[in-house]
Amino acid sequence: MQIPVPLKVAILTIAATGFYTYVGQLVPQKEVHPPEVVEMSSDLSTADLVEIGEGIMSGKGLCFTCHTVGKSGALRFPDLDGVAIRAGSRRPGYDELTYLAESLYHPDVFIVEGFSAGMPQISKPPIGLTDDEIRAVIAYLQTLGGQATMTMDTVVPFSAAAPDGPLSAASEAVDDGTATGSDEAEVEGAA
Amino acid sequence: MSGRRNWISGGRWALGLSALLLVGSVPVGAQVDLGTDAQRETGKRVYDKYCSQCHGDTGAGDGYAAPFLRPKPRDFTSGKYKIRSTPNGFLPTDDDIRRVIQAGIPYTAMPAFPEFSAVEVTGLIQYLKTFSSDFEDPEAYAPPLAQPAAPPYSADNVASAVEVYEQIGCARCHGVEGRGDGASAPTLVDDWGDPIRAADLSEPWTFRGGATREDIYRSISTGLNGTPMAGFESGLTPEERWKIVDFIYSLADGQTEPGYASLVTATSIEGGLELERGEEMFASAKPALLPVMGQIVQLGRAFHPGVRAVEVRAVYDESDIAFMVSWSDIQANRNGENSPHLQVEELVSTASGSESDEGGFWGEEEATEDGGDFWGEEESGDASEGGGDDFWGDDTGDAVATLDADTAEFSDAIALQFPRTLPTGIRQPYFINGDSQHPVELWYVDLGYPDAPELWEGRGSAALTVTDEAPPYVTATYKDGQWTVIFKRSRTPAQGIGFAEDTFVPLALSVWDGFNEERGSRRGLTAWYPVYVPPLETVSPVGPMVKTAGGVLLAELLLILWVRRRVAKGTDSGDLAGSAT
Amino acid sequence: MMNLAVVLPVLAVLIGIRFAKPSMLGWVTAWWLAAWVVLDFGFAVPVPKTVVKEFMGIISLALAAYVTSDPQRWREVREPTTAFLTERKFLPLLVLVTLAIPAAVAASIYFDMTAPAQAPIFGRTVHPAPPATLTVHEVTHDMQTLDNPYRKLEASDPAAFAVHVEAGRKIYYENCFYCHGDLMQGGGMFAHALNPIPTNFQDSGTIAMLQESFLFWRVSKGGPGLPEEGGPWMSAMPAWENFLTEEEIWEVILFLYDFTEQRPRALHVASGGEGH
Amino acid sequence: MxxxxxxxxxxxxxxxxxxxxxxxxxxxxxxxxxxxxxxxxxxxxxxxxxxxxxxxxxxxxxxxQPYVEEKYREFPVIGSRVAVWMAAQLHLLFAAFVLAVPIFALIIELIGYKTGDKRYDDLAYEFTKLLSTAFSFTATLGALLTFLLIALYPHFMNYLMHVFSPTFLPYVLLFFLEAVFLYSYYYGWHAFSKRVHLCLGLGLNLVGTAIMFIANAWLTFMMTPAGVAASGARISTWEAVTNYTWMPINIHRMIANVAFGGSVAAAYAAFQFLKAKTPEERAHYDWMGYIGNFVAIAALLPLPFAGYWLASEIYAFSQTMGLTMMGGAFSWLFIIQAILIGNLFLAANYYLWLGMGRIEGAERFRSYIKYLLIVITGCFLVWATPRSILATVDEVQAMGGSSHPALGFLGVMSAKNTAVNILILTTYISFLLYRRSGRIPTVKWAKAGNAVQFAIFALAATTVLFFGIYGYFVEAAVRIKFSVPQVGSVLAAMILVTVIDIFLLRGAKETETRWGQISNTSQYVLIFLAVTFTWLMGLMGYVRSGLRQHWHVYGVIRDTSPDAFTPTLGFATKVVSVTVLIFFAFLGVVFWLASLGGKHGKPEVAVEALDGGDV
Known part of the structure; x- marks a missing residue:
């Protein structure tokens, strides 16, 4: 009944790892999931959108990694306080909604003076906000100095649901993203 | 321990003093002890840090927290101390004050301060005395009342006490069953005109003066200064007082601690869950007493919920589940209306007192100031001063007539709250009406309309809606100061949460006390408590028992065999890990 | 802290054993039992079962190491055990013990399975990780650099500091003491109705371990603002940003430290953390 | 039919x-x-x-269909994350072994060269014998890991290449060099002159360390990125390399590798000991196991300090990450870690105590074991006391919170730091006693020397305890700094006592050490130690990697795969266990192969003359 040494060693190894696994099962078992994807039903009110938008800005959207609200001084990215006031008048022919939407969908098309490009396309991975999430973000941005008017029925320019408008050409040029040079040309042209 | 010893020595002291009283006048200098400057300075230092936030810098009971408190913090300038060993109307002894400082007053904001040193407590006592000139008046002092050792509890006393209890009018305030629901209870105010509630004698742990039989005896003897509760030192013989004590003691089955539950366990019953069966259906269910707190998180805050605890029982069968919730209520308010989503104005403003300029946020009005409209007439306040044979005077009867529950604006109501879906992880919906991501359902019934229960869905307090789902069946009864409400619903509803076997379903309750002007977000509520529905068919423990025991036995036998073999072979080298060749 | 009625007799027995000089087996058994009795019954506030189990596991390991680390001791334990297992004269007792152990195991399983249900346990994260940034009243703060704006007054202008502390005191006694209590020990009037119970600020393991920015986060966002891993999700702590201004939150934080005579953890201190 | x-x-x-x-x-x-x-x-x-x-x-x-670049691919059954996790873990375990063994092999060889004692040279050679097979395993597993990463995380790997492509060529070149050095070191053991051979060993170590430093840059960058823009675009590869945690990880890993390598080598010796047929073999492998274990424990002692440094750098990089580690989801992991390290210390001491059995005259120290054990157990208990205790609702209510009024004192940093320092000090005393048991000092000042040594220990212990207790009375900002004098006094005491001891035992009367006369139990303890070390490395690897939570590169590149969540500790421990078992299976193969090569070169060592006490 002599047990061979390798077998004994194997049993010891299995017993030791088994014991540690057992210890591992005794502690509280928590699974931490990435920030939840907000389920956005089609009947959300404007206030809901604002709330969700704020959550996205600080969570999934990572907006506050760079942007600030209510800060001044040497900033790397534009401060968002009062952005709703400026949004309607910054680019000729752009209303508030279009401006905000463009800034979110195609951040490199128009760069606020004094800043340089660098914002990732948040509608694309790794951040990858959905159209509805961007809708919520816009709703929140509208409250910064203004009144949120966004609803679930509002057609957001540049989103998948938007009909081909006067701006779709610009958006396509940016969308394929193959040549940065052409983007710059667009910026020049648009400015 | 030490408190009791104080009482015994106090009693001796009292005996000595009563001997002196018999001889002649009270020796003045011996009694007025206002302490030294150093003591009072120590006292002031302690008072300013630990006491003034409630009792106020000048001892007038008007500190920062005062507007939010009921009972109000003691006004030391009045010289009226509730908990004493001296006769009604007289100043307390130093030991009385010390006892309260060190032990606190249960179910009020007055905490216990056991960490104060003897010097600090003595200093504090002397400093408190400076607030009221009464302490300089030798006439205001009286020797402590005799506190005899408690005779053993006697069940016979209980039966004969009922007569005394009725005769001297206890029931008029405290109610027939002692639930603080007497006819004049709604009208009671203290000496400052603030509404005050008669003690719920079925919850001794809430007694301000302590829950032991000795404590109860003392409170009956001395009365509570400044409240309508008179002293019965002369009105009742010690035997009669002990009878009352035993009667009160019996109301909570001798419990002096509430024994709050952490779980509601449902019990399976036979014979169908028929509402007609009423309370009888719950006879076998284990009661779970859940503490209720005020809703102070959202606007319309209730700093003083009218309900302190609710008792929940649950029964179930294959198809249905039923909950019975009962709680003490001073008055059944069946008129008026109530609803979970109604907005109410703040009863208390933070701006009360000195800074009136920053009110706004809490609502402008201070309803407590003109409390007459629902707290009753003021004249009952001086009732305690009579103290003679008829302790209550005659006028309280009228007061009862003017404060009729039928004209109340707010009705009583109750809601059972469950998550809409069973939480999978540790995350639960917000305990007040859920939140946008984690909705809850409310089984709501306005007790003014017990036939029309409603099923609400909550996604936060701002998003409460009545659903068109089938509401639970409800019956509600009010008897001797106690509401008993029974809810019944299918265990597998079409929508919302079900009650599967062997699961924990979170439950939170909300109770609205109409008498306390509670409505909407102003209410008493509980945290989440799990409701456990055990499997209808319990797994027999025999299988696992036999299996494990067999396994252990086998291991033992193997071990014995192994050892024996080794010994027989003579290879037992003593090495733990086997032979060393 | 300790239940002397239990601890002293155990000590007496252990001292008695020292003089009685029992066999090694008896000695080990006595110590094991003594440790268990002290852990399970020796504390005024009972030690939770999970910790008792963990500690007894470690102590068993240590005793085993002690016995087997010396051939002499090991022999003293082994020989009587072997004798008990093999010798004929012990047979009746051996049969009894061999049957008793499975019986005891079966009994414990029986009691486990028929025990009344207990409320489920939720582990609690003591200090959940704060977010990188915090938006209160529409102002976004960087948690790394956020500090109490009034803290510097403590040195530069004690009188003004005292005014802020007093303001914090007023705020505390108008809002917080219902749960956290007059003495900040977490024992307010509603504390008995809450689960988890309110934080005890007097405990040196709470606010003294934290930066003021952490308190600012917890006060302003409350239970609803707890992060994903910050269980158990039942905290009744309100999001005070709905009731208090930013200044008021900072003031009440000042008061918390002032009353409890604690100091906040300094900003920018790279620490090894606890529990390592 | x-x-x-x-x-x-x-x-x-x-x-x-x-x-x-x-x-x-x-x-x-x-x-x-x-x-x-x-x-x-x-x-x-x-x-x-x-x-x-x-x-x-x-x-x-x-x-x-247009070609769409895939972000993630799914590994069948166990999923991509677990596949990469296990491959990485296995690769790292072998790599750690391959990096560590040359370090102490070289040192042992050097000792042999200096003292002219051939036994050391043989021992070093025997350690090296384990290397070549292990090296191939490392390379193969590394390739597997790379393939898995490229196949399963193409998008993310593309990004890492964007940042780190300049480091790849040096890495590959160094890898070639490593192979050249390793094989020439092993096969050229008896071919080259000793000096040249030692230089080869040095080269092997330098190259190995450089390889590790480069690989560390990649993984520390994922944790504490630097040198890239917020969008992820590369600014400077050099900055990306020298990020916050790079150097702490380098140092931590180097020390931990030595500890791990020593313990695995000791396990090899234990395995051979158990299989040995002759007393000579037993004596040799007993000695080898002892040396391996000595190396492991000597490296284990400073490891907690390196760990503190790493943790403090993580805090400095991001408080959020620091709190996730210590206060958040991972806080319970450190209780498991405490149990593992407590086991390590207990087992290491136990092995030493068992080892006293082979030394004549060790009996006089036997009575001390009891007290050492009590101290170690006490420290173990303190270290394993959770800050917030798992309790039923009733228990929580009785305690008035999630921490126990009495045990709560043991759950905080002051108590744990004190426990760790005392634990290290006690283990060191165990070593000292073991060392002493075989020798009787003959110098005149022996008594005084002993007294001074004792005084130094007492002083160090008092300092540690004083700051531990004082820590409860001061604010947190001050308390954190207390670990410096605590660690300092322990390190100083160990150095001073060692120096005194060397002089004290000069010309000491030596009693016989009967190598090979040790119970088999002790050899299983060595194997247990190796398993525990390995498991601990797996666990700490998990926490280091898990801290990133749902990020590939913390704060820069988000993990959007289905595996982005942080699994439960129970699951993690299962994966670690499976990995450890696979590792030991592989290791068995390595041992077997090594023993094949050694069949005709049995160590011929004069057992009686063996002297292992002086390394």
């Missing part, structure tokens, strides 16, 4: 299966041919036409 029945049954079964399947195809065909067209013409049936059409459509569709 019976066998033939079975055979027949099998044949019948197979035949039956064949008939059934044939029938099924036939019927299918029959059904298809029911169309009247099929009977008369060769033309395709409608079904065939439809099928052709379908196939054509699919082809067309595929042709029209």
């Amino acid at each position: 019976k066998k033939s029945y079975i055979l027949i049954a099998l044949v019948v079964l197979l035949a039956g299966a064949g008939v059934v399947s044939e029938l099924a195809t036939f019927m299918d065909g029959r059904l298809a041919y029911e169309s009247p067209q099929a009977i008369d013409h060769e033309a395709p049936t409608p079904r065939e036409l439809a099928l052709q059409e379908q196939a054509a459509e699919a082809t067309k569709e595929a042709q029209e």
Whole structure:
């Protein structure tokens, strides 16, 4: 009944790892999931959108990694306080909604003076906000100095649901993203 | 321990003093002890840090927290101390004050301060005395009342006490069953005109003066200064007082601690869950007493919920589940209306007192100031001063007539709250009406309309809606100061949460006390408590028992065999890990 | 802290054993039992079962190491055990013990399975990780650099500091003491109705371990603002940003430290953390 | 007879299966041919036409489909994350071994060279023997890991290449160099002159360390990125390399590798000891195991301090990450870690105590063991006390919170720091006692020397305890700094005492050490130690990597794969356990191969003369 040494060693190894696994099962078992994807039903009110938008800005959207609200001084990215006031008048022919939407969908098309490009396309991975999430973000941005008017029925320019408008050409040029040079040309042209 | 010893020595002291009283006048200098400057300075230092936030810098009971408190913090300038060993109307002894400082007053904001040193407590006592000139008046002092050792509890006393209890009018305030629901209870105010509630004698742990039989005896003897509760030192013989004590003691089955539950366990019953069966259906269910707190998180805050605890029982069968919730209520308010989503104005403003300029946020009005409209007439306040044979005077009867529950604006109501879906992880919906991501359902019934229960869905307090789902069946009864409400619903509803076997379903309750002007977000509520529905068919423990025991036995036998073999072979080298060749 | 009625007799027995000089087996058994009795019954506030189990596991390991680390001791334990297992004269007792152990195991399983249900346990994260940034009243703060704006007054202008502390005191006694209590020990009037119970600020393991920015986060966002891993999700702590201004939150934080005579953890201190 | 029945049954079964399947195809065909067209013409049936059409459509569709770069691919059954996790863990374990063994092999060889004692040289050679197979395993597993990463995380790997491409060429070159050095070091053991050979060993170590530093840059960058823009674009590769945690990880890993390598080598020795047939073999492998364990424990002692440094750098990089580690989801992991390290210390001391059995005259120290054990157990208990205790609702209510009024004192940093320092000090005393047990000092000042040593220990212990207790009375900011004097006094005491001891035992009267006369139990303890070390490395690897939570590169590149969540500790420990078991299976192969090579070169060592006390 002599047990061979390798077998004994194997049993010891299995017993030791088994014991540690057992210890591992005794502690509280928590699974931490990435920030939840907000389920956005089609009947959300404007206030809901604002709330969700704020959550996205600080969570999934990572907006506050760079942007600030209510800060001044040497900033790397534009401060968002009062952005709703400026949004309607910054680019000729752009209303508030279009401006905000463009800034979110195609951040490199128009760069606020004094800043340089660098914002990732948040509608694309790794951040990858959905159209509805961007809708919520816009709703929140509208409250910064203004009144949120966004609803679930509002057609957001540049989103998948938007009909081909006067701006779709610009958006396509940016969308394929193959040549940065052409983007710059667009910026020049648009400015 | 030490408190009791104080009482015994106090009693001796009292005996000595009563001997002196018999001889002649009270020796003045011996009694007025206002302490030294150093003591009072120590006292002031302690008072300013630990006491003034409630009792106020000048001892007038008007500190920062005062507007939010009921009972109000003691006004030391009045010289009226509730908990004493001296006769009604007289100043307390130093030991009385010390006892309260060190032990606190249960179910009020007055905490216990056991960490104060003897010097600090003595200093504090002397400093408190400076607030009221009464302490300089030798006439205001009286020797402590005799506190005899408690005779053993006697069940016979209980039966004969009922007569005394009725005769001297206890029931008029405290109610027939002692639930603080007497006819004049709604009208009671203290000496400052603030509404005050008669003690719920079925919850001794809430007694301000302590829950032991000795404590109860003392409170009956001395009365509570400044409240309508008179002293019965002369009105009742010690035997009669002990009878009352035993009667009160019996109301909570001798419990002096509430024994709050952490779980509601449902019990399976036979014979169908028929509402007609009423309370009888719950006879076998284990009661779970859940503490209720005020809703102070959202606007319309209730700093003083009218309900302190609710008792929940649950029964179930294959198809249905039923909950019975009962709680003490001073008055059944069946008129008026109530609803979970109604907005109410703040009863208390933070701006009360000195800074009136920053009110706004809490609502402008201070309803407590003109409390007459629902707290009753003021004249009952001086009732305690009579103290003679008829302790209550005659006028309280009228007061009862003017404060009729039928004209109340707010009705009583109750809601059972469950998550809409069973939480999978540790995350639960917000305990007040859920939140946008984690909705809850409310089984709501306005007790003014017990036939029309409603099923609400909550996604936060701002998003409460009545659903068109089938509401639970409800019956509600009010008897001797106690509401008993029974809810019944299918265990597998079409929508919302079900009650599967062997699961924990979170439950939170909300109770609205109409008498306390509670409505909407102003209410008493509980945290989440799990409701456990055990499997209808319990797994027999025999299988696992036999299996494990067999396994252990086998291991033992193997071990014995192994050892024996080794010994027989003579290879037992003593090495733990086997032979060393 | 300790239940002397239990601890002293155990000590007496252990001292008695020292003089009685029992066999090694008896000695080990006595110590094991003594440790268990002290852990399970020796504390005024009972030690939770999970910790008792963990500690007894470690102590068993240590005793085993002690016995087997010396051939002499090991022999003293082994020989009587072997004798008990093999010798004929012990047979009746051996049969009894061999049957008793499975019986005891079966009994414990029986009691486990028929025990009344207990409320489920939720582990609690003591200090959940704060977010990188915090938006209160529409102002976004960087948690790394956020500090109490009034803290510097403590040195530069004690009188003004005292005014802020007093303001914090007023705020505390108008809002917080219902749960956290007059003495900040977490024992307010509603504390008995809450689960988890309110934080005890007097405990040196709470606010003294934290930066003021952490308190600012917890006060302003409350239970609803707890992060994903910050269980158990039942905290009744309100999001005070709905009731208090930013200044008021900072003031009440000042008061918390002032009353409890604690100091906040300094900003920018790279620490090894606890529990390592 | 019976066998033939079975055979027949099998044949019948197979035949039956064949008939059934044939029938099924036939019927299918029959059904298809029911169309009247099929009977008369060769033309395709409608079904065939439809099928052709379908196939054509699919082809067309595929042709029209644009190529889309995949972000993630899924590994079957266990998922991508676990696959990469296990591959990385295995690779790292072997790499750690391959990096560590040359370090102490070289040192032992050097000792042998300096003292002229051939036994050391043989021992170093024996350690090196384990290397070559392990090296191949490391390389193979590294390749597996790389393939898995590129296949399963193409998008993310592309990004890492974007940042780190300049480091790849040096890495590969160094890898070649490593191979050259390693094989020349091993095969050239007896070929080169000793000096040249030692230089080869040095080169091997330098190259190995450089390789590790480069690989560390990649993984520390994922944790504490630097040198890239917020968008992820590379600014400076050098900055990305020298990020916050790079150097702490380098140091931590180097020390931990030595500890791990020593313990695995000791396990090898233990395994050979248990299989040994002759007293000579037993003596040799006992000695080897002892040295291996000595190396492991000596490296283990400073490891907590390196750990503190790493943790403090993590805090400095991001408080959020620091709190996630210590206060958040991972806080319970450190209780498991405490149990592991407590086991390590207990087992290491236990091995030493057992080892005293082989030394003549060790009996005089036997009575101290009791007290050492009590101290170690006490420290173990303190370290394993959770800050917030798992308790039932009733227990929590009785405690008035999630921390116990009495035990709560043991759950905080002050107590734990004190416990760790005392634990280290005690283990060191165990070592000292062991060292002493074989020798009796002859110098005149022996008594005074002993007294001074004792005083130093007492002073160090008092300092540690003083700051531990004082820590409860000061604010946190001050308390954090207390670990410096605590650690300082322990380190100083260990150095001072060692120096005194060296002089004290000069010319000491030595008693006989009977190598090989040790219980088998002790050898299993060595194996247990190796398993525990390995498991601990797996666990700490998990926490280091898990801290990133749902990020590939913390704060820069988000993990959007289905595996982005942080699994439960229970799951993590299972993966770690499986990995450890696979590792030991592989290790068995390595040991076996090593023993094949050694069959004809059995160590011929004069057992009695062996002297292992002085390393």
